[in-house]
Amino acid sequence: ATERPVVDEEFSYYVNGKEIMQLCNSGPIYEGGRLIGAYTIQRDMTQFKDMVERNISLQNALNRKMRDEPASGEDPFSKIIGTSDKFRSCVSQARQAAKTNSSVLLIGNTGSGKEVFARAIHEGSARAKKPFLALNCAAIPESLIESILFGTTKGVYTGAVEKDGILAQADGGTVFLDEVNSMPLASQAK
Numbered sequence: 001a002t003e004r005p006v007v008d009e010e011f012s013y014y015v016n017g018k019e020i021m022q023l024c025n026s027g028p029i030y031e032g033g034r035l036i037g038a039y040t041i042q043r044d045m046t047q048f049k050d051m052v053e054r055n056i057s058l059q060n061a062l063n064r065k066m067r068d069e070p071a072s073g074e075d076p077f078s079k080i081i082g083t084s085d086k087f088r089s090c091v092s093q094a095r096q097a098a099k100t101n102s103s104v105l106l107i108g109n110t111g112s113g114k115e116v117f118a119r120a121i122h123e124g125s126a127r128a129k130k131p132f133l134a135l136n137c138a139a140i141p142e143s144l145i146e147s148i149l150f151g152t153t154k155g156v157y158t159g160a161v162e163k164d165g166i167l168a169q170a171d172g173g174t175v176f177l178d179e180v181n182s183m184p185l186a187s188q189a190k
Contacts, residue, residue: 003028003035004027004028005025005026005027005028006024006025006026006027006040007025008023008024008025008141008142008143009023009024009025009143010022010023010024010045010143010144010147011024019046020044020046021044021045021046021049022042022043022044022045023042023043023045023141023143024040024041024042025040025041025042026038026039026040026041027039045141045143045144048141048144049144049148052140052144052148056133056135056148056166056169059131059132059133059134060131060133060169063130063131063132063133063173075124076098076119076120076122076123076124077091077094077095077120077124079116079120080094080113080116080117080120090117094117094120094121094124095124097121098120098121098122098124098125099124099125101126104118104121106118110179114176114178115134115176115178118132118134118174118176119132119134119176121174122173122174122176125174127172127173127174130170130171130172130173130174131169131170131171131173131174132170132173132174132176133166133169133170133173133174133175133176134175134176134178135148135149135166135175135176135177135178136178136179137177137178137179137180137182137183137187138178138179138182138183139179140183142183142184142186142187145183145187145190146187146190147163147165148165148166149165149166149167149190150165150167150168151163151164151165151167151168152165
């Protein structure tokens with residue numbers, strides 16, 4: 001109707017009471033300068049979104065279990081193993097970061113232990129009794145990142161329900177956003 005392409009538009013609908021989430025790309029088809037039709041490519045994102053939400057739910061359950069168990073008094077940094085001077089310096093800086101209420105940027109190669117450091121900083125901080133939620137940003141499609149981070153409001157799109165995003169679910173705890181550099185720049189800005 002608009003003769004303009006639609007790029008990565010998220011929409012949902014219900015089938016037998018189950019929400020189906022789609023990612024739509026479409027555009028007009030012309031022949032001899034005359035509009036003769038349109039194409040659409042839709043990807044079902046339902047399972048992916050369910051998987052991300054299940055992961056967040058399991059992290060919340062784990063956080064609740066850890067909160068309810070009495071603290072062992074163990075130093076959270078003792079779980080990080082390494083002996084080089086550079087490594088000990090990183091652990092020392094992480095200990096200092098745990099004493100502040102500041103945001104922390106961890107830089108390192110894939111597999112270098114950024115999440116291990118983030119968890120230790122969380123467990124050594126005043127936020128330790130609150131949730132620690134980790135999200136691999138490289139695994140989240142650009143179209144879903146906003147709703148996963150910030151949540152959804154009923155009526156924002158067809159079938160949308162009121163749902164807190166990961167930032168609200170952390171509520172005074174820690175959100176570890178891994179692989180932020182792998183996200184498109186527009187998503188990073190959000």
